[in-house]
Amino acid sequence: MDTYRKPQPEAEAPVVCRSCEARHGGLCSALTASQLIELNKHSFRKQIGCGNEVIGQGESVGTYSNILKGVIKLSKMMADGRQQIVGLQFAPDFLGRPFQSESTMTAEAATDMEICCFPRNVVDRMLNEVPEFERRLHSQSLKELDEARDWMLTLGRKTAQEKVASFLYLIATHIDPEEGDQQNFDLPLSRADIADFLGLTIETVSRQMTKLRKEGVITIENNRHVSVSRLEQLRQAAGIDSDW
Amino acid sequence: MDTYRKPQPEAEAPVVCRSCEARHGGLCSALTASQLIELNKHSFRKQIGCGNEVIGQGESVGTYSNILKGVIKLSKMMADGRQQIVGLQFAPDFLGRPFQSESTMTAEAATDMEICCFPRNVVDRMLNEVPEFERRLHSQSLKELDEARDWMLTLGRKTAQEKVASFLYLIATHIDPEEGDQQNFDLPLSRADIADFLGLTIETVSRQMTKLRKEGVITIENNRHVSVSRLEQLRQAAGIDSDW
DNA sequence: CGCTAGCTTGACCGGACTCAAGTGGTGTGG
DNA sequence: CCACACCACTTGAGTCCGGTCAAGCTAGCG
Structure with a gap:
């Protein structure tokens, strides 16, 4: 049983983020409680069934999201149908591509999953206001780059x-x-x-x-x-x- | 022949950066002239002969650098000698990995080349002071990630x-x-x-x-x-x- | 009960690998 | 100037790993 919540005027994370925050070695841990509240005003959770497309190749993307549960597969397809999965993403990875509205891959739910969505413009604004936020994203990009290159060794050799x-x-x-x-x-x-x-x-x-x-x-x-x-x-x- | 240089108290890029700057859709274009001067105090150019190792796998890295001329190959090797090149970098790409002092790959000059080196600590400090600087690096990381994933399709399919x-x-x-x-x-x-x-x-x-x-x-x-x-x-x- | 989807297994084939020899350009020494 | 060696690359012959095509198995479900 949780301890009783004492009301505190500021600096209290949104209820919905509380249980979530723990997992967030991810993105949201870069935010202060008040920033979290701000972001949370515009965010919403979403269930996605296995096999559903989250972002289509060549589609424009209106939202970013955090993976709360489940696995996303990122894949590329050739004109004749040959397909290559170029990355897997697990909770609590961030999903979406800053500085570019169009995706060059398909993101599809590999399992049933739950994600937390944020409108593009809100996140983009925060990127400019909170350096630590960009730092986190940069850091995840570098992690993905390492993984991609490790996998290149696997694929090639x-x-x-x-x-x-x-x-x-x-x-x-x-x-x-x-x-x-x-x-x-x-x-x-x-x-x-x-x-x-x-x-x-x-x-x-x-x-x-x-x-x-x-x-x-x-x-x-x-x-x-x-x-x-x-x-x-x-x-x-x-x-x-x-x-x- | 260049126009005669009028002395200006501030805001004049270092001489050595002038001809270079043109190519720099790269990193240094994120800096003001005075920041460039600061960075330039600690930087030095270096010629590297074809085949020379710039950063070894598992080595710690004391400097970052910009590629001015030539091509770098980034490669990974397995214990039994099988090797995979996981990326090529061209001028004016940035070379080096922020937030991590140890490399998981080898960077080797594929051709004779020229690079411009910066001490790690100076760049790391600038990263914290100049958000636009980190933005650029982030942006290059994303570009490299796209390239790596495109290549995964090539390797796999x-x-x-x-x-x-x-x-x-x-x-x-x-x-x-x-x-x-x-x-x-x-x-x-x-x-x-x-x-x-x-x-x-x-x-x-x-x-x-x-x-x-x-x-x-x-x-x-x-x-x-x-x-x-x-x-x-x-x-x-x-x-x-x-x-x- | 049979249908379907996802997976396994088998037989055969072909594209890329292995091993080996040949070619050409460059540098070196007589 | 030629002879030779060396290196990077090409070409050829044979092999084998992984692809193709086809059949069988199993679990879930109407």
Whole structure:
């Protein structure tokens, strides 16, 4: 049971942000309580069903948002339909692209999810007023850049086996603690999505999963639920050397 | 011949920055003349020979720099020696990673080059004092992120032929105007580098170049010099659809 | 019960890799 | 000036990994 709330004239975060704030190593932690209140006036939460498009390729974007729950897949598609997932985003990542109203990718809910939306103009104004706010966004961009480049190594130079192991390792280390731990989790992506993320086909993904299972690195239940016996073994299968 | 310099008490950019400034759609254009003077006190230019390492993987970095001339390749290497180039940087790109003293990649001169170096602490201080400065860096990070993700599509989903065409298209559209134009340029990378950038082997790169040559898309002289007859043809071979 | 969607498995194929030899341009020493 | 070595690149032959195509399996659901 929560302690009784003493009224305080200023500097009290909006009710809706309270339980949320904890997770926010994310964006909102850059704001003071009064700034949060200001932002909160214009923001709204939204449930999104698995598979729904959040931002379309070439679409203009009117809102930014924070991911509260679930996983977003960012993907690019070629004219002939070939597709590549170029990033996954987890809570509490920020979703949206400052300084550019048009998206060059599609953002789609990989799972059922909940997001917190902010109108573009409000955020853009805050960007100019609160340097720490831009610092946070910059910092997330750099994190995404690192991840993208790590994945380029995976896409360009790893074998199918290593790719699949790398994916499992990525999920194991990024899973929302509420939904599993590093030894035991549900895959947020279908085989088709995994294939698009790894630059492989569904069949190859499936075969390599089977292989990892037979080698005792993982066990699989109901197609989606994965257990990892020793994470170190998975790292190794992924070709990740701990020294770096 | 330059016009004679009238002394002005303030607001005059350092001599060394003058000819440079023109190119700087880059970082320094975010600074006022007096800020430039301040930064310039601690900065120095440096020539780097082709193949030299600028920042090593896992090394700590004491300086940032601007690229004045030449091409930097950013690469990652696996424990067994497999290598992937994860980015190319051209003048006037900024080189270095704020908020993190240790690099997760190697930065190496792909060509002979010239850079302008700034001590880390001076830049970090300016980052805090000049919001526009951070805005610029943020903006470049976002540009690099877009490029990385575009390349992920290339690495994950394109054929060898399309990869090589994509590379040639990239160079054609990024080449320093002083060193060539979109129809006619020297490749800044060796076949080995191209292979590492595309996630292919040297042999495959070579074969696909030959194929593009025989199909009349390009002509090659002295291994390095490339002429493109119709850029549109190259785009097409690269699987790039103009609609996006 | 059968239908469908998502996944697995099998057989075969082909594109990119491997290994090896050949070519050409450049620098060096006799 | 030629002989030679060296390096970067090209070309060829054979192999293999991952793609393609097709069939089978399983769980959920009308």
